Amino acid sequence: MNPPELESVAYWLAVAQQDCGRTEARALLRQALGCGDSVLLAYPERAVSAAQASALQAMLAARRAGQPLAYILGSREFFSREFVVGPxxxxxxxxxxxxxxxxxxxxxxxxxxxxxxxxxxxxxxxxxxxxxxxxxxxxxxxxxxxxxxxxxxxxxxxxxxxxxxxxxxxxxxxxxxxxxxxxxxxxxxxxxxxxxxxxxxxxxxxxxxxxxxxxxxxxxxxxxxxxxxxxxxxxxxxxxxxxxxxxxxxxxxxxxxxxxxxxxxxxxxxxxxxxxxx
Ligand SMILES: C[S@@+](CC[C@H](N)C(=O)[O-])C[C@H]1O[C@@H](n2cnc3c(N)ncnc32)[C@H](O)[C@@H]1O
CATH class of the missing domain: 3.40.50.150 (Vaccinia Virus protein VP39)
Structure with a gap:
């Protein structure tokens, strides 16, 4: 991989997946990038900024420490609605x-x-x-x-x-x-x-x-x-x-x-x- 690819959506998805599996990795990347699944799928080469990468790393660290995914994302779906949740x-x-x-x-x-x-x-x-x-x-x-x-x-x-x-x-x-x-x-x-x-x-x-x-x-x-x-x-x-x-x-x-x-x-x-x- 050359340097630009190192900062791509595909790279960070692979990094996150090693930590927490495909579904959670996508959820965390959506949150860090403020985008939907379609962007992750359609533009794997898209650049991830330093701020987005550091937000993602902080979320991965919290997940490794056992923090529930819903608290990290700040929401959980219930009856097809996305409810705000926190600790x-x-x-x-x-x-x-x-x-x-x-x-x-x-x-x-x-x-x-x-x-x-x-x-x-x-x-x-x-x-x-x-x-x-x-x-x-x-x-x-x-x-x-x-x-x-x-x-x-x-x-x-x-x-x-x-x-x-x-x-x-x-x-x-x-x-x-x-x-x-x-x-x-x-x-x-x-x-x-x-x-x-x-x-x-x-x-x-x-x-x-x-x-x-x-x-x-x-x-x-x-x-x-x-x-x-x-x-x-x-x-x-x-x-x-x-x-x-x-x-x-x-x-x-x-x-x-x-x-x-x-x-x-x-x-x-x-x-x-x-x-x-x-
Ligand atoms: C198991 S949680 C249920 C939360 C939510 N209804 C749900 O189903 O996800 C129980 C809730 O009861 C609240 N609770 C505990 N003791 C209470 C009390 N004496 N009076 C009113 N609410 C209480 C807690 O703060 C907590 O939010």
Missing amino acids: AVLIPRPETEGLVEWALALMANRPWQVLDLGTGSGCVGVTIAAECPLAQVTLVDSSSAALACAAQNAARFAPLNTECLVGDWFSAVGDRQFDCIVSNPPYIADQDPHLQQGDLRFEPLTALASGADGLTALSQIIAAAPRYLRPGAYLLLEHGYDQALACAELLHAAAWHEIQCRPDLAGLPRLTGAQWRA
Whole structure:
């Protein structure tokens, strides 16, 4: 290779690929160059400036140190929308799309009041608001840094029918009642070794861990939700693969109706919903 080629898209793609594989290398190069995939493919000989090369090297170093790709890029796709994310929020997971699909199917385009508890990036509540413009969606998180991220996404995808409130679960909503509460709360046990592995090491602990058995937040939400639901309204929860039975028992003991569990994309029982009839 002669010197000009050393500074080309093809060269840096090859360098990045050695570090993190083809798909991630392309994503990082798109970010460093501010271009789309078509440019990478069509112009492999295009020059990469010194500033772009140094931005790419910084991103590769962060990736080598284990930083999640979504935090390096500052975004993650969810329900076909590119959500802004940062270290203050959980990185949206594909399995959480099932929670949105369930809510949207129940809503059937009706003008429901929806509460998203523990909104993080806002991926659940903002998507519901964007997909159902007649809905009014309240996004709540106890972390003001997380809520700032949710507000950015709300402003981009559903500015007219979302509101953002900081608070501990229901504390910020006063005596309002909703047609549906959705929540993907923290549900990992405090001592679970997975917290020390992979992307989880970099995500906020308050978004992940919830008590000795991981059920603290789920129990609190199930216990408090009836006061904030209209008769006939729904509570839809995401939880760990081994917590479906515990959730169903908590709901059953509190006299909820229509308790249903649904699998995620991998077939694991990760969503539980129920109706409150008062
Ligand atoms: C598992 S993350 C879910 C984020 C987002 N809804 C998603 O599905 O990607 C849980 C979120 O709950 C928030 N949270 C934890 N404890 C809370 C509390 N007591 N009140 C309100 N939000 C809380 C965390 O800050 C975090 O953003």
